[in-house]
Amino acid sequence: MSTYAAGFARPDRRSWAQPAEQPMSWHAVEAHRPTDELDGEVELAVCGAIVQVWGSQQWGRLSAGRSACAECQRRTAPALSQAG
């Protein structure tokens, strides 16, 4: 079973590889601890982006939105559908 925290892409960390037209994007971070413990931590998202965890946000909800990273959505879809 996998749980995912929501992480926010840090503008100062996306000088490489990240397209500039997505200034706001949420990524999934595999959570090995409760998400409130991860709040504020800089982690690697499942797609490989460097993000800062936003403990109060739930990836399960954000992943349905437009500002969610498409790669993270795709990679977490099986786990999310199992969780219901």
Ligand SMILES: [Zn+2]
């Ligand atoms: Zn991502």
